[in-house]
Amino acid sequence: MKNYKNFKAAIYCPVSNLISITDFEEFGRRFDEIEKHIKVSKVYLETYRHGTKIEKDQIEKAIRFFKQRGIETSGGITTDWVDDGEGGFNPLCYTDPAMKDMLTDVVEFTASLFDEIILDDFYFTNCRCESCINEKKDRTWAQFRIELMKEISEKVIIGPAKRVNPKVKMIIKYPNWYEHFQDAGYNLEDESKIFDAIYTGTETRNPTYT
Structure with a gap:
């Protein structure tokens, strides 16, 4: 199947x-069935989600598999933590030094493998732990989180990624949660300048409804 003329189809592959x-x-045989119906031009291969990081050998096998089929590969990272069983979101705590170190490690690992990385739309925070409350001081939660995520973007994500791979393109993906952007630390004004590109609004989660 040839590439489409006016658009490309991409698949995001969770870790x-x-x-x-x-x-x-x-x-490969199972993927052949997919390609009978849709031409996949690109895959985002996720290296981390829910506290799970893929082994280098496994991600390299996946990269080789898709490249041999002429499919472009990029990296993906979902910045959340282990599911607590409550059914809600579990973002990282960005005032926790251990979690920041872990995220830096994931970013550096991913940048060593790919020239393009997308942050899935879990790149936000709703943490209200004691550390975050102390760091917040007299600011509103929106003010605190916007400033915090700007700092994390520059020092924990972009800086380490570019040091490992100066040509890596870093993309931030925004969800369609417009009214909650600031409260969750989404900073469109600054992050659109910090990251190399933004991505939003072109995904299908359920083929029956979207």
């Missing part, structure tokens, strides 16, 4: 799905 591939020959 759990990539880790679950134990036989790439069998996976």
Whole structure:
């Protein structure tokens, strides 16, 4: 199947799905079924989500698999923490030094493998732990989180990524939660300048409804 004329179709591959591939020959046969119906031009291969980081050997196998099929590969990172079982969002705590170090490690690892990385739209914070309350001081939660995420973007994500791979293109993906952007630390004014590109509004989650 040839590429589409006016657009490209991309697939975002969560880290759990990539880790679950134990036989790439069998996976290839299953992927053939997908390509009978849609021409995939690009895949985003996720390296981290829910506290799980993929092993280098496994992600390299996935990269080779798609490149051999002529499919462009980019990296993906979902900046959340282990599911607490409550059914809500579990973003990282960006005032926790250990979590910041962990995120830097993930970013550097991913930048060593890809020339383009997208941050999934979990790149926000609603943390109200004691550390965040102390750091907030007399600011509103929106003010505190906007300033915090600007600093994290520059020092924990962009800086380390560019040091490892100066040509890496960093993309921030925004969700369609417009009224909650500031309260969750989404900073469109500054982050659109800090990151190399922004991405939003072109995904399909459920083929029946969207």
